[in-house]
Amino acid sequence: MTTRTFVDRVKVNISAGDGGDGCVAFRREKYVPKGGPAGGNGGHGGSVYILASNDIDSLIDLYYQPHQRAEHGVPGQGKQRHGKGGRDLHIPVPCGTVVKSVDSGEVVGEVVEDGDSLLIARGGKGGWGNMRFTSSTHQAPRESTPGEKGEVRCVLLELKTVADVGLVGYPNAGKSTLLSRISHAHPKIAPYPFTTLNPVIGTVEYEDFNKLRVADIPGLIDGAHKGVGLGYEFLRHIERSRFLVFVIDMAGVDGRNPSHDFESLRKELQLYREDLAVRPYLVVANRMDDPASKKKLSDFERETGEKPVPVSAMKGTGIAGLKEKLHDFFWMETGRNFMP
Ligand SMILES: Nc1nc2c(ncn2[C@@H]2O[C@H](COP(=O)(O)OP(=O)(O)OP(=O)(O)O)[C@@H](O)[C@H]2O)c(=O)[nH]1
Ligand SMILES: [Mg+2]
Structure with missing residues (x-):
């Protein structure tokens, strides 16, 4: 018989993914002079959610892995290529998990039933490439915006068992x-x-x-x-x-x-x-x-x-x-x- 330690309260550092930076690039091709702006947008960073599951009865996994992060967005590239978005992270937790902010002690939310999910940290938006700044009067823009930082939060997860x-x-x-x-x-x-x-x-x-x-x-x-x-x-x-x-x-x-x-x-x-x-x-x-x-x-x-x-x-x-x-x-x- 295996005995698993029961953990019903755990502090977790959650980092959503940063958005990818926008890119400044121009189309450069033989026989196509002044090919125009071609820098793509950065991808959005992944968000972090907790997901209630009946298959889990303890917060032990998070106890051993207290840093959880979602993927960053990929920066935009030349040739009009937008960066890929970062994948969201869904952290499985037992039904009846309550999330509190460590700083304020405030309850952020809870997941009660199997399949309930709660957004904990939002991923950063991707930046704009220079293509995005093109207009009739501004045909060779050199502007781009950086990707937004993903939210970083320290939260306390507490399990309140759901029993009749x-x-x-x-x-x-x-x-x-x-x-x-x-x-x-x-x-x-x-x-x-x-x-x-x-x-x-x-x-x-x-x-x-x-x-x-x-x-x-x-x-x-x-x-x-x-x-x-x-x-x-x-x-x-x-x-x-x-x-x-x-x-x-x-x-x-x-x-x-x-x-x-x-x-x-x-x-x-x-x-x-x-x-x-x-x-x-x-x-x-x-x-x-x-x-x-x-x-x-x-x-x-x-x-x-x-x-x-x-x-x-x-x-x-x-x-x-x-x-x-x-x-x-x-x-x-x-x-x-x-x-x-
Ligand atoms: N005679 C008798 N003994 C009992 C009865 N029910 C439980 N016991 C005994 O009482 C002792 C304590 O039983 P547990 O079920 O472990 O008690 P508990 O309330 O869960 O105790 P904690 O987990 O320490 O809070 C054990 O030795 C049991 O065998 C009963 O109906 N009659
Ligand atoms: Mg007992």
Whole structure:
């Protein structure tokens, strides 16, 4: 198995191609005296675009190649030859890539769906050859213009994963175990906190051919919105999720209190971004195989007023019901089939 480093934020220097210079030349041929101006225009420089692709899931390639440039335009030549335009550069990036200017921090734009493309740096225009300056009163022009410089920009590319559902929970709550149960994803699972270091996307498939994309992110801890722990780094990966699933460890291992966990998670989300706190959600009560969980579940229901879906991600109980519930929930929230 190959492991690729996950890169979700990268600074890239982008240079569009310069335009080719215009040319000053005259037609020189035996028996054709005063053959007239014959300098061609320069070709335009290539522009740089980013292009969203479903086949890419990380910005790793740009991490190793942070300088990206498009071709320059070819200068014009004598004998009325115009220079060839430089080829545009289309940089493939994952869907959900946001482009920010490094200088101003402003968002330049984003690409969301497969095939979306965004112009990052415009190529320079080609210069004019002296042919272009000919007029009835100016028949042997010696003027030409230089090619325009291509735009050069330093941009920050950030990946905000596009998933339908985001799993939110404390470290060790069983988020990755749950994802491995409901989808074909194989996230790393281990009995210690912060097992998941990168977001993992799993696709839940249904018999009616609908599909749900579920994002598993590293666990959140108190103070996550201030950058404590790993979770904050990855909260932006669930910003775009249409709804959230809170995974609560109902057995309260590590001495946790499930109601307190739920309230704190919601608070962390709200402190990070107001609108995350009002996003539709489902609560999953995990570790229901633990004997202590039953009593804690009824306490949880009383204290929070929520009706969680009880499951044991490890044993697989309640998983089929949860999948159905996710299906219906999505249908209710969006009123449409998941598949475009
Ligand atoms: N008894 C029991 N153990 C579980 C259950 N679900 C997960 N576990 C165990 O809990 C541990 C943590 O599970 P993970 O799925 O890695 O937890 P996580 O929430 O992804 O953790 P981080 O990635 O660290 O945030 C593993 O040892 C799992 O086997 C469950 O339903 N019952
Ligand atoms: Mg995990």
